[in-house]
Amino acid sequence: MDTLKLAQILFPNLDLTVAEIEEKYPPRQLPAEAMVTRLAPSPTGFIHLGNLYGAYADMKLANQSKGVFYLRIEDTDEKREVPGAIEEIINGLKYFGVNFDEGATIEGEKGAYGPYRQSERKEIYQVYARELVKKGLAYPCFCTEEDLAEIRKQQEVLKEQTGYYGKWARDRFLTLEQIEQYLAAGKPWVLRFKAMIKEGEMASIEDGIRGSLVMPANDMDLVILKTNGLPTYHFAHVVDDHLMGTTHLLRGEEWLSTLPMHLALFKAMGWEHPIYCHTAHLMKKEGEGKRKLSKRKDPELGLNYYRSLGYHPLAVKEYLLTILNSNYEEWRLNNPEADNDEFVFSIDKMGRSGALFDLEKLNDISQTVLLKLSAEEIYDFVLAWAKEYDEEYAQILLKNEQIAKKAFDIGRSGDKPRKDLIYGAQIAKFSAYIFPETFTITDPYPAEVTKEDAVTILSEYLKNYDYSDDNDAWFNKVRNLAQDLGFAAKPKDFKKNPELYKGHVGHVSGVIRIALTGRTNAPDLWEVQQIIGVEELSRRIKNAIEGLK
Numbered sequence: 352m353d354t355l356k357l358a359q360i361l362f363p364n365l366d367l368t369v370a371e372i373e374e375k376y377p378p379r380q381l382p383a384e385a386m387v388t389r390l391a392p393s394p395t396g397f398i399h400l401g402n403l404y405g406a407y408a409d410m411k412l413a414n415q416s417k418g419v420f421y422l423r424i425e426d427t428d429e430k431r432e433v434p435g436a437i438e439e440i441i442n443g444l445k446y447f448g449v450n451f452d453e454g455a456t457i458e459g460e461k462g463a464y465g466p467y468r469q470s471e472r473k474e475i476y477q478v479y480a481r482e483l484v485k486k487g488l489a490y491p492c493f494c495t496e497e498d499l500a501e502i503r504k505q506q507e508v509l510k511e512q513t514g515y516y517g518k519w520a521r522d523r524f525l526t527l528e529q530i531e532q533y534l535a536a537g538k539p540w541v542l543r544f545k546a547m548i549k550e551g552e553m554a555s556i557e558d559g560i561r562g563s564l565v566m567p568a569n570d571m572d573l574v575i576l577k578t579n580g581l582p583t584y585h586f587a588h589v590v591d592d593h594l595m596g597t598t599h600l601l602r603g604e605e606w607l608s609t610l611p612m613h614l615a616l617f618k619a620m621g622w623e624h625p626i627y628c629h630t631a632h633l634m635k636k637e638g639e640g641k642r643k644l645s646k647r648k649d650p651e652l653g654l655n656y657y658r659s660l661g662y663h664p665l666a667v668k669e670y671l672l673t674i675l676n677s678n679y680e681e682w683r684l685n686n687p688e689a690d691n692d693e694f695v696f697s698i699d700k701m702g703r704s705g706a707l708f709d710l711e712k713l714n715d716i717s718q719t720v721l722l723k724l725s726a727e728e729i730y731d732f733v734l735a736w737a738k739e740y741d742e743e744y745a746q747i748l749l750k751n752e753q754i755a756k757k758a759f760d761i762g763r764s765g766d767k768p769r770k771d772l773i774y775g776a777q778i779a780k781f782s783a784y785i786f787p788e789t790f791t792i793t794d795p796y797p798a799e800v801t802k803e804d805a806v807t808i809l810s811e812y813l814k815n816y817d818y819s820d821d822n823d824a825w826f827n828k829v830r831n832l833a834q835d836l837g838f839a840a841k842p843k844d845f846k847k848n849p850e851l852y853k854g855h856v857g858h859v860s861g862v863i864r865i866a867l868t869g870r871t872n873a874p875d876l877w878e879v880q881q882i883i884g885v886e887e888l889s890r891r892i893k894n895a896i897e898g899l900k
């Protein structure tokens with residue numbers, strides 16, 4: 352077959368040449384150890400934790416080696432594309448602290464190795480596809496869905512491996528005349544790569560994370576250009592990662608099975624492949640075992656989940672780093688105050704098998720991360736979140752700025768700081784007790800105290816309350832009140848002689864606590880009172896008395 356002629360017939364109007372392209376993509380001028388990494392999401396409208404997890408790793412590797420981290424949008428699958436998805440990817444990642452040195456941006460793009468949207472690179476792929484045709488390594492295939500189904504059926508009957516390969520690759524054997532006829536008749540075609548392997552040939556590779564991998568070499572004549580002339584992922588990423596100078600290609604382990612195809616393509620093109628690093632799936636506990644996080648079943652897989660609930664980006668990053676590198680937690684223990692950018696990330700410390708994702712652990716980390724922020728910072732963060740996701744709460748925060756800041760700060764210092772704050776929506780719920788607008792009594796009064804006693808406790812308490820009492824003076828008054836009304840001044844006195852008392856001071860302060868915070872479990876009562884002020888305090892106590900009558 353005259354493959355040069357075939358190339359000419361298939362791409363009659365393609366003027367661009369390999370030389371012209373290569374000139375536009377010179378090797379990058381970077382130090383030898385610099386890593387060039389990329390995130391290559393498809394704009395399907397779903398940006399997930401796996402993207403972010405990979406992005407942090409990519410970003411760290413590039414930053415710490417003084418390399419380049421770029422964003423490439425893999426939008427060659429028009430069927431899957433969702434409008435606005437690219438903006439969502441870029442904004443979503445930015446929110447979580449992912450910044451690219453180069454690549455697609457909302458306004459357009461930055462960097463000299465673009466275009467970074469694959470849909471704008473159609474000609475480039477075609478030029479390289481044409482090279483494969485010239486070398487006799489690619490051919491047009493006119494098979495329809497029905498033809499493919501028929502081939503499959505025969506293979507099943509004969510119990511042979513299914514797929515388009517070897518003797519089954521029907522259109523491998525077309526003559527130039529037949530091809531010309533089909534083209535003239537306007538039959539749609541795809542371009543297939545011609546897999547040329549010896550029986551039993553193996554493909555081997557050193558994966559950055561998994562070490563040495565040996566797999567059967569690719570024997571499938573895979574599609575590299577679709578009927579619309581756009582490339583498949585397999586071909587597009589090979590061309591792009593070559594031209595854009597990717598040195599380390601991190602992607603999910605779901606691509607391991609097609610890796611031999613990609614290696615075959617790099618080989619056919621005569622290019623060196625980047626170091627492939629296949630990351631482990633994020634898993635979730637289920638019953639005794641664990642399973643892959645699923646888009647359908649697990650809302651926590653979507654990045655939007657964290658944003659809409661108001662998780663602080665630093666918390667999400669801190670947590671993902673603990674999953675990403677096995678020595679991160681130890682580093683954090685030794686460097687509790689350090690910025691996580693100082694942690695030196697290594698590919699070989701990335702897990703090879705299912706990384707367990709645990710929301711409870713994220714919450715725990717989030718509590719610690721928020722402790723490191725000032726009350727001001729927390730206020731600003733929660734307000735920004737609320738403006739987007741909880742307008743009512745945003746209004747309350749704006750109206751009660753000082754109260755909110757003070758409330759966010761209760762009990763956060765000392766050896767055993769309170770870890771009340773986790774994420775925006777939880778903070779909104781948790782802090783409801785402090786604001787006049789949202790305060791309600793949600794928990795019951797201590798069962799040990801009768802209604803009548805509760806009313807007496809509250810009215811006496813209000814009578815004697817003095818805003819200027821310090822914590823000790825205040826509590827002494829509570830203790831005296833307890834004693835005056837027949838409660839023990841100390842719980843242990845009550846425990847020793849329960850018949851002598853109605854209850855103990857804890858029950859009395861419990862009544863006050865419910866009346867003032869609405870909850871059994873609330874931050875330090877004296878501080879709460881200092882924050883809400885006398886007027887609000889007396890309003891709450893009076894209402895509580897009314898409610899008890």
Ligand code: GLU
Nearest residue numbers: 391392393425588601602
């Ligand atoms: N576009 C592919 C995806 O979203 C990217 C895989 C890769 O990083 O090469 O799954």
